[in-house]
Amino acid sequence: MLAGRTILVTGAARGVGRAIAEACIAAGARVLIADVLEEAGRATAARIGARFVAVDLADPASIAAMGGGIARHEGTLHGLVNNAAIATGIGGPEFDAIETATWDRVMAVNVRGTWLVTRACAPLFGTDARVVNVASDTALWGAPRLLAYVASKGAVISMTRSLARELGPRGVGVTAVAPGILRNEATDYVPAERHRLYETGRAAPGPMVPEDIAPTVVFLLTRGALALTGQVLPVNAGFVFT
DSSP states (O other), X not given: OOTTOEEEEETOSSHHHHHHHHHHHHTTOEEEEEESOHHHHHHHHHHHTOEEEXXXXXXXXXXXXXXXHHHHHTOOEEEEEEOOOOOOOTTOXXXXXXXXXXXXXHHIIIIIHHHHHHHHHGGGEEEEEEEEEEOOTHHHHTOSSOHHHHHHHHHHHHHHHHHHHHHGGGTOEEEEEOOOOOOSGGGXXXXXXXXXXXXXXXXXXXXXXXXXXXXHHHHHTSGGGXXXXXXXXXXXXTSSOO
C-alpha cells in the first residue's frame, strides 16, 4: 500500500506513533520517526528499520532544523503523521484549577507544534502527499477534567479542515483520526474509572491498543485516500459516532 513512499511519524518512540511507524514499514514505506525521547527513539528506529530524527515540538528552532535535515537527506516526503502530543492529568483538575504553565505547554506542543511541523514539511510534499493528524475523541464528546488537552485536540481537528482546503489544490490530502483512550505504557497513569468508561461504552466493548489505530492511518496515507480529505475519523470502536 505504501511502497516507494517516505513517511514521517512524530512521537514514534513509543505508543501510538511506534505502532503507526511499524505498520507503515510493514506496508512498504520508508519511515522516519521523530521524537524528543532520543534514547527510546533511536532504539525503536534500530529495531523496526526506520531513521530517527530528534525534535522537540515545544521548540520552533528544533522543528525547523528537523525539516532542514529531512530536506537534505530525503528531499521528498509522501506522508506526515502528526502524532506527537502531551496529555496531562486525564481525570485530573477541573478547568479552574489548571495551571497557566500547563495550559501553555499543552498548546505549544499539541497545537503550535502540529502547525510548525506541517509548515516545515510542506515544501517537501509531492503532489500526492498525505497528512494525518492524530486528534482525540475527547474533543468530540467533551471529556471533563481534561480541558487543556481537549481544547488542543479540538484545534487540531479545526486545523485539519483548514489545511485540507489550503493544501488540496496541490493534491495533498489532510485527514485526522480521533481515537479514545488506548491501553499502552503512555496511559498507565489514567484512572481506572476512565478506562472503564471507554471499555464499557464502546459499541464494540473492550480495550483498544495502538495497533488498532494503525491500519486506518496507513490507509489514509495512501494515494487512494484523497477523497476523504478534511474528514475526521473517530477510530474508537464506536464510543463516539459522528
